[in-house]
Amino acid sequence: MQRRRMFRWGGSALGMAVLSACGQSRISAATGFSLAVAASLNDVMRALDAAFIQPKPRPAAVLQAAGSGALAQQIVDGARFDLFAAADRTAMEKIIAAKIVSAADVVVIAHADVVVVAHSDSDVVQLSDLATPGTRVVLADSTVPAGRYAQTALTNLTAIYGADFATNVNQNVVSLETNVRAVLQKVQSGEADVGLVYTADIAKLPDNIVRSLVIPEGYGVRAEYVATVLPNAHGDTPAFMEFMRGDGATTIWQSYGFRA
Amino acid sequence: MLFLLVVPLIGLSSRSTLADLWQALWSHELHQAVIVTANTSIIALGCVIVGGTPLAVWLTRNPQSRWRTFLVDLPAVLPPAVAGLALLTIFGRTGWLGPTLSTVGWNIPFTPLAVILAQVFVAAPLYIRSASAALQGVDHDVINAALVDGASRYELWRFVIVPLAMPGLQAGAAMALARALGEFGATAIFAGSMPGQTRTLALAIYINADYDSATAIAMSLILLLSAMVLLLVVRRVDASTR
Incomplete structure (x- = not known):
């Protein structure tokens, strides 16, 4: 009986630990970006993230690569990312309609x-x-x-x-x-x-x-790839966005078959 | 935990307005998916029963042989995506049997047959396991009594063993059908996703979930309902054996 109760407490403590870990997965400073990207952006985003070391080094980004529409739905449903990059504007419109970002926040990143x-x-x-x-x-x-x-x-x-x-x-x-x-x-x-x-x-x-x-x-x-920084993003996300659109990223985009 | 298990199911039915759901229920896309799913999974169930019963008997013959059970159970615990890749390596165009099959005009990937194969692959172990347990559970005294009374081999199976094992066979079939109805991963990889051909309800839900939610939810409710019915069948069978 005693052991059983301990087991039960142990189980729920573990559960709590897991839950709180989920809740805190987005602490600032030394964490990497969490990026929701259109399936075709998977490889280039990894390369861009690796090339972007300013303002300070950080771990590699965690990428969620899927169909743009599915990602938009996840974001509307509360999934938290720093940045969303879609393969066309239709997917973006879903999160604009949900008032998560405004149309002015959406920028073209590549073709x-x-x-x-x-x-x-x-x-x-x-x-x-x-x-x-x-x-x-x-x-x-x-x-x-x-x-x-x-x-x-x-x-x-x-x-x-x-x-x-x-x-x-x-x-x-x-x-x-x-x-x-x-x-x-x-x-x-x-x-x-x-x-x-x-x-x-x-x-x-x-x-x-x-x-x-x-x-x-x-x-x-x-195809026009568009991206937006999402609310409560990692502090360095806007800088990363600048970098993606800047001259320094052009050769990376091109080597992956995009037009910057 | 109970909360986590039950609440999403309730949430599912409240997410869209009734009017939207009603409209979605009559959409062509939903009907196509229902027809594909029903046809393929019923044929799959037939294959599972026809092919699985002898295998279950074979397993019963030597219950000590753990490797037999292991081999039969393996597909049931395999991640569906792995099952899909495995099927491709056998039946795919460049797979082991693919080239041979295509010389006789059989190209399996992207056809309803691929959906059925995927369903059989993942659902059969559930039936076989339940059936072999049921066959093993038949009292040897009853079998011996029938033999003493001069029952032929056929009569023994037809009038003694199968009727006695029937609840277990039915429960196994219901579980296998439930599994086949919801098959997703192996189908997506091995059979593709073509409306009216290979796009089952599970695949159609996945495609529509990020686009037209009412349709996805209406489809989900249909699958939920059929899962409930099948579960009730299993429960009823369970209760009747007690």
């Missing part, structure tokens, strides 16, 4: 082009092959930015490949993924032949796995 990516073993060698029956196309769902951009790109391409192009490609779609990295993963693994992703997603990929098909100038879609 990336939508690109068609094909598995190197597939028969897809030119854009028109997307519409060939039997081609396994994977896109992002239109609830996430990459999906919306992909549909815009397909619509633009009807000007070159004919009015049915977008419809035909959509008929070849075998999966609508929840984020752009899942699209790439399906192509990379060879399960899908071809998908639409951002230049940034494939910048660091070896050529022998996938090949990219560039959408001709004038028909492409340029």
